[in-house]
Amino acid sequence: MTEPTFRTIIEPFRIHSVEPLRMNTRAQRHKALEAARYNLFKVDADDVLIDLLTDSGTGAMSRDQWAALQRGDESYAGSPSFRVFKDAVQRLFPFTHVIPTHQGRAAERIIFSVLGGPGRVVPNNTHFDTTRANVEYTGAEAVDLVISEGRDPSSRHPFKGNMDIDGLERLLEARADDVPVIFVTVTNNSGGGQPVSLANLREIRRVADAYGKPVFIDACRFAENAWFIRTREDGQQDRDVADIVREMASLADGMTMSAKKDPMGNIGGWLALNDDELAERCRDMLILTEGFPTYGGLAGRDLEALAQGLTETVQHDYLTYRIRSTEYVGNSLREIGIPVLTPIGGHAVYIDARAMLPHIDPLEYPGQALAVALYETGGVRACEIGTVMFGRQPDGTEKPAAMDLVRLAIPRRTYTQSHMDYVIEVAQHVCDRAAELRGFRITEQGSALRHFTASFAPL
Incomplete structure (x- = not known):
């Protein structure tokens, strides 16, 4: 008989141990942002609900x-x-x-x-x-x-x-x-x-x-x-x-x-x-x-x-789950009108912040504005991949990056589908008030890889 095909994405593993998440309020997150000078790399991990800053070293070992x-x-x-x-x-x-x-x-x-x-x-x-x-x-x-x-x-x-x-x-x-x-x-x-x-x-x-x-x-x-x-x-x-x-x-x-x-x-x-x-x-x-x-x-x-x-990492069952679950997030965001980079990548979903926030000039960092809004709204920490990260040139001048993206990097074997459904809901809430968002300016920056340590102020 032919193997049936199912829509539901099933993780090819069972959860063996769990790590608690610390819930917080929007007011608490706003206070955390102010203390971090609006740099999400400086926000304490205990103050993050769903951490999609990076997939680097954040996965669950088997x-x-x-x-x-x-x-x-x-x-x-x-x-x-x-x-x-x-x-x-x-x-x-x-x-x-x-x-x-x-x-x-x-x-x-x-x-x-x-x-x-x-x-x-x-x-x-x-x-x-x-x-x-x-x-x-x-x-x-x-x-x-x-x-x-x-x-x-x-x-x-x-x-x-x-x-x-x-x-x-x-x-x-x-x-x-x-x-x-x-x-x-x-x-x-x-x-x-x-x-x-x-x-x-x-x-x-x-x-x-x-x-x-x-x-x-x-x-x-x-x-x-x-x-x-x-x-x-x-x-x-x-x-x-x-x-x-x-x-x-x-x-x-x-x-x-x-x-x-x-x-x-x-x-x-x-x-x-x-x-x-x-x-x-x-x-x-x-x-x-x-x-x-x-x-x-x-x-x-x-x-x-x-x-x-x-x-x-090269097991087919794992890779099927990995790619399909990332596609699920990207396609769900696209269906509710959020512009995402297509085709959907393997380790992350990239929101096109420049398209989502056309009223914010690239040199006012639309990606940073969107990433801050995702965190303040629902505790979802993402990463700007745009003019903050790549805008400064070797000679010290600044120009817009090729694209202003916000990366939702999904750690391997870490979050469930309900976590991702929550992320989608938070993104929709931010999208509904996108016109209210404003850009940022950099108040302090390091000499290299400035996005890790820079301080920002809202415009």
């Missing part, structure tokens, strides 16, 4: 991951937990060298400290915040080369994270000697969690080979990207996700990873690559800034938990 913690070996050098971790990484990403770090931005810091520098230029489909900051910190230039559809929130292109191949070729034709590496972010976080196709990766590889350039993948959400390839790209529908991941890796020379995303960790990351000489230089930097090469700033128990997480 029973088997908690069990793996007990196997962790804390030897300073040569820990067997490193071998377990390295084997798990290389089953999916068969690079020669695997260098653990305490999180993804540490891997970025290491690779760009070695490859960056004044006069260098690093192309990417779209750099995310820490990637761009680590490139620019060395004096290099970060160039975004996403396809035009990737800058259009309403476009339905299935692979809006793809790199503009013509733009890459033009850049290399003009400045090949200045390009030390080509990066590709999968999925493209700054562009709405949009995937990159295998066909595009093959074209990037072709161009890179023509100019003798290495290709690195920023692979934080590799499993979600592979799932989109499986469900959207011709000829991929019958493949195992792990096999697609291995093909993605085969088209690159190395990778950076924040293991706080798809690998299901609460901490961790790594740098992996094939080049022996480059790996040696990176290990020297690792020892200086992170730790010994067999732990890299992580405890042995963290390495064991990540190894187990890598087996769980």
